[in-house]
Amino acid sequence: MLQTDSLKFSYPKGQTFGFPNIGCKAEETLLILGNSGTGKTTFLNLIALLLRPSSGELIINNTQTASLSEKQITEFRAQNIGIVFQKPYFVNALNVSENLLLANYLGNNALDKGKAAELANSLGFEHLLSKKVQELSGGEQQRVCIARALMNTPKVILADEPTSALDDENCEKVADLLEKQSKIIGAALIVVTHDHRLKSRFNNQITL
Amino acid sequence: MLIKIVWKNIWAKKLNSFLCILLMMFGISIISLLINIGNQMQDKFSKNISGIDMVVGAKGSPLQLILSGVYQIDAPTGNIPMSELQSLQTNPLVKQVLPLSMGDNYQGFRIVGTTYPYLKHFEADYAVGVVFKNNMEVVLGATVARKLNLKLNESFASSHGFEKEGEAHGDKKYKVVGILKSNNSVIDNLILCDLKSIWEIHEHEEEHANETPEKHTEHANEATEEDFDITCALVKFRSPMGLMTIPRLINQNTKMQAALPAIEINRLFELMGIGIDAFKALALAIMLISGISVFVTLYNALKERKYEMALMLSMGGKRTKLFFILMFEGLFLSLSGYILGVLLSRIGLWIASRMLDQNFNFDLQQSMLQKEEIYLLIAALLVGIFAAVIPSLGIYRINISKTLAND
Numbered sequence: 001m002l003q004t005d006s007l008k009f010s011y012p013k014g015q016t017f018g019f020p021n022i023g024c025k026a027e028e029t030l031l032i033l034g035n036s037g038t039g040k041t042t043f044l045n046l047i048a049l050l051l052r053p054s055s056g057e058l059i060i061n062n063t064q065t066a067s068l069s070e071k072q073i074t075e076f077r078a079q080n081i082g083i084v085f086q087k088p089y090f091v092n093a094l095n096v097s098e099n100l101l102l103a104n105y106l107g108n109n110a111l112d113k114g115k116a117a118e119l120a121n122s123l124g125f126e127h128l129l130s131k132k133v134q135e136l137s138g139g140e141q142q143r144v145c146i147a148r149a150l151m152n153t154p155k156v157i158l159a160d161e162p163t164s165a166l167d168d169e170n171c172e173k174v175a176d177l178l179e180k181q182s183k184i185i186g187a188a189l190i191v192v193t194h195d196h197r198l199k200s201r202f203n204n205q206i207t208l
Numbered sequence: 209m210l211i212k213i214v215w216k217n218i219w220a221k222k223l224n225s226f227l228c229i230l231l232m233m234f235g236i237s238i239i240s241l242l243i244n245i246g247n248q249m250q251d252k253f254s255k256n257i258s259g260i261d262m263v264v265g266a267k268g269s270p271l272q273l274i275l276s277g278v279y280q281i282d283a284p285t286g287n288i289p290m291s292e293l294q295s296l297q298t299n300p301l302v303k304q305v306l307p308l309s310m311g312d313n314y315q316g317f318r319i320v321g322t323t324y325p326y327l328k329h330f331e332a333d334y335a336v337g338v339v340f341k342n343n344m345e346v347v348l349g350a351t352v353a354r355k356l357n358l359k360l361n362e363s364f365a366s367s368h369g370f371e372k373e374g375e376a377h378g379d380k381k382y383k384v385v386g387i388l389k390s391n392n393s394v395i396d397n398l399i400l401c402d403l404k405s406i407w408e409i410h411e412h413e414e415e416h417a418n419e420t421p422e423k424h425t426e427h428a429n430e431a432t433e434e435d436f437d438i439t440c441a442l443v444k445f446r447s448p449m450g451l452m453t454i455p456r457l458i459n460q461n462t463k464m465q466a467a468l469p470a471i472e473i474n475r476l477f478e479l480m481g482i483g484i485d486a487f488k489a490l491a492l493a494i495m496l497i498s499g500i501s502v503f504v505t506l507y508n509a510l511k512e513r514k515y516e517m518a519l520m521l522s523m524g525g526k527r528t529k530l531f532f533i534l535m536f537e538g539l540f541l542s543l544s545g546y547i548l549g550v551l552l553s554r555i556g557l558w559i560a561s562r563m564l565d566q567n568f569n570f571d572l573q574q575s576m577l578q579k580e581e582i583y584l585l586i587a588a589l590l591v592g593i594f595a596a597v598i599p600s601l602g603i604y605r606i607n608i609s610k611t612l613a614n615d
Contacts, residue, residue: 041613050522050609071526078524085612089519093220094213105209106525148523 001026001188002047002156007056009042016054019043022206024188026155029179032192033199034208043208044160044192049077061155078107082149082187084159084178088141090133096120096144097129103151112151119147123177139170143177150181157182159191163198171197210529214536217509224505225541228498232545233552235495236588240553242487243580245560248572250477253279256394257469259329261451264288264296264458265440270467271476277308277440278469280318280394283370284310287437288464296443296458301450304329306442309406312366317352319366319382319399321406326442327388330395336360337386343408346382346401350390358384366409380409407436498545499591502538506599510534517603518611530603538596539589546588550581 003023010016017039024030034040045051047058049065058065061080068076090099100116120126123143128136136144142162149157159178163171175198182189191198199205218225256278263277266286275282290307297305306329309321320326324339327347337360340347348358358364363381382401390396443466445451455466510517517530554574561572 041609045609045613048522048609050612074521074524074526077522083522085519087515087612089515089612091213091516091520092513093216098212098216101209102213102520103523106520106523106529108524111209 001028001061002190003057003059004047005057005059007043007046007053007058009039009046009051010054017042019046019056019208020206022190024156024190024204026186026188027183029182029189029191029202029204031198031202031205032190032208033194033205034192035194038208040192040194040208041160044158044190047156047190048081048083048158049073075108079152080155082152082154082157084142084145084149084157084162086161086164088138088145090141090144092133094133095129096125096131096133096136099133099144100148100151103148107152109152115151116147119150119181122181123147138165139167139173142166142170142174146174146177146181150185153185153187155187157187157189159189159193161193161195162191163193163195168197171195175201210533210536213533214540217533217537218540221505221509224501228502228505228541229545229548231494231498231501232542232588232591233549235491235493235498236546236549236584237552237556238491238494239488239584240550240578240581241556241560242484242491243578243584244553244557244575245572246484247578247580248575252392253473253477255392257473259444260442260469261445262443262455262466262468263440264293264443264464264466267463267465270465271472273440273465273467274469274472276310277442278394280310280320280398284439285465287439288441290436290438292462292464293438293441296441296454299450299454301446301454303444303446306444307403307438308440308442309403309438310370311406311439312368312409313370313372314364314366314382314399315356316370316372317349317356317397317399318370319346319401319406321401321403321438323403327395327400329442330393331391332395333389333391335387335389337384340385340400340402340405343402343405344380344382345385345405346399347386347388348384349396349398349400350388351396352399353387358387360384360387403436403438495588495591498542499595502541502592502595503599505541506534506538506596507602509537510599510602514606514611518606518608521606521608522612527603531600534600534603535593535596538592538600542588542592542595546585549588550577 001024004019004021006021007019008016019039022030022032032040032043042051046053063076065073065076091102094102097113097116100119101111101113104111117126117129120129123146125140125143128140133141133144157178162178163174166174178189178191191202260278263273265273265277265284266288268285272282273285276284293305293307296302304325306326307323308326310318312319327339335350337347352358361384363383365376365381367376382405388395445454451468455468458464458466520530521527557572557574564572
């Protein structure tokens, strides 16, 4: 589903990162490990198409992403990649359910309330759908973020330190949910983390 | 969904949005109110002035003479003998002389003694009845008839002066023979009768009161029109030559004064204009502050919402779309301020109309959107656009990966 080949990225200031080649098939999980400063987040941003590599190849869902235009990339990302950020970002003026539907809206898909309810149900926050996002606890917010990443049924799910702010119990839960949900929709799951609690869970690992 | 996001964002900052709308509302309503009142005053003033080139009356303030003679809103300057008009009436440069005699009222509405051409000058049209033919017959202006609920053939006694509470002329009663259609001119608020009716009433008055001997002798030998006093006369000229020469002649050679409505009214508007301009400047300043407040609100919002914006961008939102979301927020604030402002100005107009009506028998119409108010709409939208455009352009500077990576 996802394959990289000698990706390189240089910051304008001159710092250059080279990244190992990785591949991840549908329904598989890949853990990317590394200490701070090793370019974990840069790597994730490259895969998420938020940054463009200075050289190398990135193939997602059989598409050569280097040849896509800026506009096409935005659409491609909305259709194929679901991102769970380290911090639970939301549009604060909207409630939980509206934040989920926002993914449909921005991805130019029909607003799917049924799907939002279904995801809320399986992630255990169906009672929170009409609440404001600020009223949720950290664990709840993280689960809503996961649901949002799944709203457009992406081919690849990227999670950036999804568990770093959570306690052991919630960490376990979130990891379970990520793995389960990506299996259900047949997506590749890539988790970038330095959380030792996850190391023991997933055996498919790569260290930067 | 776009509308929903815009609306929810505005609602999430209720107080800020409220302040923006409030400022815009007051700015707009003040300007709109000034425009409406100004336009209607100008319209009324110039309508009543049309065709009258000069007013002659007793010496005093020329503006007062115009206000009392043409607009019937100030006290008259005094009386002039009818005989003085004689030379004017025969002057070849003069087209028409309309004598007016005032001094009485009924329930606060002025009773004006005049001649038939005065009604013709204002193109008076009869709702019912006919013009006054005999003494003590009156024709009512439309507003007078409506307010006092007087019908044809009803009669009433006038009272002295221009206040309701004046001393009543109880022994002589006026009879209504005609009621005019409203034509938005000064005669709407007048009770019109023949000059002789006024003289008749005051003659009796003087006989009863038995005032000073000299005055009594003045009226002692009855009869010819020339012996009576009138308040003022409206004069129309045949050619502009009259305008050049006659006023000066009158002011220099007679006891009367001549005032030119066009000049006096210009002077009046100039005086009022300073006040109106000051108000307008104030209102514009309020609008500008509203614009700044929209700007600050949106600018802060963009800073606070940088993450939201980056998030939406990462989720496939196009920068143009987000740009318009912010623009719409600014436009919504200024537009709703505009709409509320115009509504408020109409309420203000209604209140002002009630007050003017009570005090001066002068009412203002509720008008449709004035031409100037369309310009005001454009101005309000421009304020909204300019205030929103700089913060909105910030969307194009957001670096998604950097913002979300929290560096």
